Amino acid sequence: MSFIPGHPVTAVVQRIEIHKLRDGDNLILGFxxxxxxxQDPSQNPFSEDxxxxxxxxxxxxxxxxxxxxxxxxxxxxxxVNGWDMTMVTHDQARKKLTKKNEDVVRLLVTRKSxxxxxRQSMMQH
Amino acid sequence: xxxxxxxQKECALFPSAAVGETQSSVSAAEDLQTYSEREWKGNTxxxxxxxxxxEAIASEFNLRKVxxxxxxxxxxxxxxxxxxxxxxxxxxxxxxxxxxxxxxHSDQDFITEWQFPFETSKSKxxxxxxxLELLTNKWQEAVQSKSLxxxxxxxxxxxxxxxxEYELLEALKxxxxxxxxxxxxxxxxxxxxxxxxxLLFARDxxxxxxxxxxxxxxHVGFSGGLEQVEMCLLGYSLQETIRVVRLYKCxxxxxxxxxxxxHKNASPxxxxxxxxxxxxxxxxxxxxKFDAYGRPKWNPPSDGQSSITTxx
Numbered sequence: 001m002s003f004i005p006g007h008p009v010t011a012v013v014q015r016i017e018i019h020k021l022r023d024g025d026n027l028i029l030g031f032x033x034x035x036x037x038x039q040d041p042s043q044n045p046f047s048e049d050x051x052x053x054x055x056x057x058x059x060x061x062x063x064x065x066x067x068x069x070x071x072x073x074x075x076x077x078x079x080v081n082g083w084d085m086t087m088v089t090h091d092q093a094r095k096k097l098t099k100k101n102e103d104v105v106r107l108l109v110t111r112k113s114x115x116x117x118x119r120q121s122m123m124q125h
Numbered sequence: 126x127x128x129x130x131x132x133q134k135e136c137a138l139f140p141s142a143a144v145g146e147t148q149s150s151v152s153a154a155e156d157l158q159t160y161s162e163r164e165w166k167g168n169t170x171x172x173x174x175x176x177x178x179x180e181a182i183a184s185e186f187n188l189r190k191v192x193x194x195x196x197x198x199x200x201x202x203x204x205x206x207x208x209x210x211x212x213x214x215x216x217x218x219x220x221x222x223x224x225x226x227x228x229x230h231s232d233q234d235f236i237t238e239w240q241f242p243f244e245t246s247k248s249k250x251x252x253x254x255x256x257l258e259l260l261t262n263k264w265q266e267a268v269q270s271k272s273l274x275x276x277x278x279x280x281x282x283x284x285x286x287x288x289x290e291y292e293l294l295e296a297l298k299x300x301x302x303x304x305x306x307x308x309x310x311x312x313x314x315x316x317x318x319x320x321x322x323x324l325l326f327a328r329d330x331x332x333x334x335x336x337x338x339x340x341x342x343x344h345v346g347f348s349g350g351l352e353q354v355e356m357c358l359l360g361y362s363l364q365e366t367i368r369v370v371r372l373y374k375c376x377x378x379x380x381x382x383x384x385x386x387x388h389k390n391a392s393p394x395x396x397x398x399x400x401x402x403x404x405x406x407x408x409x410x411x412x413x414k415f416d417a418y419g420r421p422k423w424n425p426p427s428d429g430q431s432s433i434t435t436x437x
Contacts, residue, residue: 029437040432058434094435 013078016107018069029097029105030064031057031071036090046074048112054078055085055093057109072111079108150284151204154187154408171373175399178375186395186407192286193403196346198396199294200284201404202359202367205394207267208280208408214364222261225303226253235302235335240343242291256296263293294346297359302342304362306334321357321385350402356384360394368393370407373400 020027035044035055042050046058057075060067077085080096088096097105161179165172191201216222227250230236236249245252263283270276284290308322331337345351351359360367367384374380383393395407 032434032436034432034434038431043432059436090433090435094437097437 012111014070014075014109014111016066016069016071016075016109018065018071018105018107020103020105021065022103027098027100027103028064029066030061030068031066032059033077033090033093033097034058036093037087038089038091046076052076053087055088055090071107071109075109075111077107077109081106148285149281150192150200150286150290151280151406152190154189157183157186157188160188174375175372178370178372178380181375181380182370182397182407185410186397187410188397189406189408191403191405194346195348195350196291196294198351198356198404199297199345199359200290201396201406202363202365202394203293203297204280204284204406205396206363206365207263207283208276209392209394210264210268211392212268213264216364217261217264222300223254223258225257226250226299229303229306233306233335235306235338238335238339238343240347241295242346243288253295253299256292257299259289259292260296291346297363298342298345300362301355301358302334302338305337305342305358309334319357319361319385319387321354321361324354325358353382353384353401357386360384366390366393367396369396369398369404371398371401 018029020029022028033055035041035053037053039053041047041053044050044052044056046056047054055077057066057071057073057077060071060073077093079085080093081102083096085093085096157179161176161183165176165179189204191197191204226236230250236253239249239253241249241252247255263279266279267276270279283293305325308318309326311318312322312326325337326332330340341349341352341355345355356367356369369382369384371379371382374382395409397405397407
């Protein structure tokens with residue numbers, strides 16, 4: 001985990017590696033996304049800034065690949081396999097996550113929670 | 126959970142003043158970071174540790190200072206119950222708790238040992254009945270509040286340092302005693318009891334409910350506060366989980382401790398302590414909005430713009 005300078009002390013960056021689950025022809029990640037530059041940002045319960053049009057994790061399936069990898073509801077997805085996700089449409093985000101020839105997606109997310117604040121305070125020396 | 130605007134409005138309604146200067150037993154909400162920097166200047170190891178602890182939670186909570194007498198742990202918990210409780214708990218809803226002192230008195234001779242912090246012309250049993258009835262009424266009034274302002278006004282009325290506040294605190298102590306009696310009886314029968322019970326009755330000074338009362342509980346508010354195992358008993362008696370941020374334990378596993386810690390409620394009562402002696406109240410600062418089931422609340426769409434979620 002690393003810190004973003006200038007951000008409030010409880011914002012942490014997390015690297016998440018999701019190994020997709022093969023279900024017949026489908027590759028399952030086990031989470032849902034909301035947001036995108038073509039979407040209504042005021043509906044997002046997770047963002048501090050209600051004009052934030054980023055991609056957020058709205059749901060994580062219990063026991064699914066995303067949960068196992070450490071993804072959490074409320075995480076904001078910053079990058080997928082190196083591609084920026086802060087300025088994409090909802091559909092562009094979906095496409096980057098669901099490429100048929102990719103079994104693994106590496107996400108860069110930011111997370112804001114008390115538990116992380118606690119972990120942070122314990123790591124800072 | 127309250128948004129920042131509501132907290133700021135609250136501060137305007139009740140200007141911040143040091144507890145002790147006014148009659149209020151619980152102060153208005155203030156920013157933790159500001160408080161920490163003001164109270165813990167300097168660079169001793171301890172100051173750095175405490176400030177670090179405050180900083181870790183400063184973006185999540187505001188602070189409300191609690192009157193610092195030996196009732197403070199009970200007072201902080203009572204305040205959180207009255208200000209945050211969404212509904213009457215089952216145990217309060219299902220029974221007439223004002224009958225409990227008489228029931229206990231007919232079983233065993235404990236209540237003669239009770240100490241009150243105020244004068245009373247009634248018998249001790251009668252006065253405890255009154256305390257429990259008051260607790261029921263206040264709890265009901267709290268959950269039936271129609272607005273945040275109304276609820277806050279109600280809490281300010283209670284926490285004025287008058288007899289009413291202390292009657293409610295004595296009611297909490299009675300509930301702890303009654304629970305201790307039940308748990309001890311379960312232990313003797315060999316039934317399953319929460320882990321903290323073993324610690325509670327392992328102390329030489331409180332091997333049974335009677336000595337727990339005479340050596341510990343009846344002194345709470347007078348010459349002593351609550352030990353940690355007694356915090357577990359308090360949480361358990363109310364069927365609540367008390368979550369305490371313990372600043373002097375920053376950098377350890379015990380920085381955040383749950384009383385009791387075996388089953389965690391979805392909405393614990395949040396307190397703060399620098400030293401396990403004095404307790405203050407934490408109120409959430411900003412939070413995503415969730416409904417009663419923990420599902421995020423989505424606002425209705427505006428301007429015809431879409432807001433879709435996609436399952437991957």
